Amino acid sequence: MSARSIAVIPARGGSKRVPRKNIRAFHGRPMLAWPIDAAKACGLFGRIIVSTEDEEIAAVARSLGAETPFRRPARLADDHAPTPAVVRHALEALSAQSAAGEIEYACCIYPTAPLLRAADLRRSFETLAARRDKSFALGVTTFAFPVQRAVRIDAQGGLAPLYPEFREARSQDLEPAYHDAGQFCWGRAAAWLAGEPVFSDRTLPVILPRRLVQDIDTPEDWETAELLFEAKTLLGAA
Numbered sequence: 001m002s003a004r005s006i007a008v009i010p011a012r013g014g015s016k017r018v019p020r021k022n023i024r025a026f027h028g029r030p031m032l033a034w035p036i037d038a039a040k041a042c043g044l045f046g047r048i049i050v051s052t053e054d055e056e057i058a059a060v061a062r063s064l065g066a067e068t069p070f071r072r073p074a075r076l077a078d079d080h081a082p083t084p085a086v087v088r089h090a091l092e093a094l095s096a097q098s099a100a101g102e103i104e105y106a107c108c109i110y111p112t113a114p115l116l117r118a119a120d121l122r123r124s125f126e127t128l129a130a131r132r133d134k135s136f137a138l139g140v141t142t143f144a145f146p147v148q149r150a151v152r153i154d155a156q157g158g159l160a161p162l163y164p165e166f167r168e169a170r171s172q173d174l175e176p177a178y179h180d181a182g183q184f185c186w187g188r189a190a191a192w193l194a195g196e197p198v199f200s201d202r203t204l205p206v207i208l209p210r211r212l213v214q215d216i217d218t219p220e221d222w223e224t225a226e227l228l229f230e231a232k233t234l235l236g237a238a
Contacts, residue, residue: 013054041118135191
């Protein structure tokens with residue numbers, strides 16, 4: 001483990017669409033257990049910090065081997081709190097406790113990432129560490145369907161292309177598009193503290209296979225994640 005790197009897992013208690021999703025049982029364990037396990041297994045973190053305002057989540061996090069050295073303020077625990085601000089608060093809180101002086105990297109790991117692999121955390125760290133001109137390394141994956149061929153439902157209830165200029169384009173001729181995988185974002189501590197934007201040309205992509213990516217915001221997302229987890233386990237994709 002390196003004292004220069006910490007993991008920050010933002011796990012608030014107020015999820016509405018999937019209540020208490022951060023500690024709800026997922027394949028027999030609290031959801032939070034899976035990303036904490038991956039953080040431990042990658043061997044890169046001097047500390048694994050769970051940022052929460054919720055006492056029950058804090059207790060579960062500690063039982064799983066993570067630390068909860070502070071409580072997240074309510075202003076950073078609602079539906080609108082941006083994740084970079086939560087990571088910045090964690091670094092500032094640790095600094096106030098005289099514990100952040102040697103931190104060079106902070107990796108934000110999402111609490112609902114049961115498909116996260118330790119190998120991807122290591123790979124993304126190496127990607128960022130090799131590029132001193134970059135601030136972040138973000139896990140991304142491709143969209144399953146070309147975004148340029150998206151359609152919308154118009155005022156009359158019919159379908160209309162969102163991008164009419166690509167109506168006749170072949171899918172193989174369209175530029176691939178990527179989205180945040182909702183698993184992790186490595187960043188230099190100085191960049192988090194300075195409030196640098198994550199989505200910029202100073203961020204490196206770390207491409208993940210779609211079969212190992214599922215953001216969990218709805219009950220349907222949860223069910224899909226369970227199926228992907230079962231497939232991952234059967235295939236031995238550690």
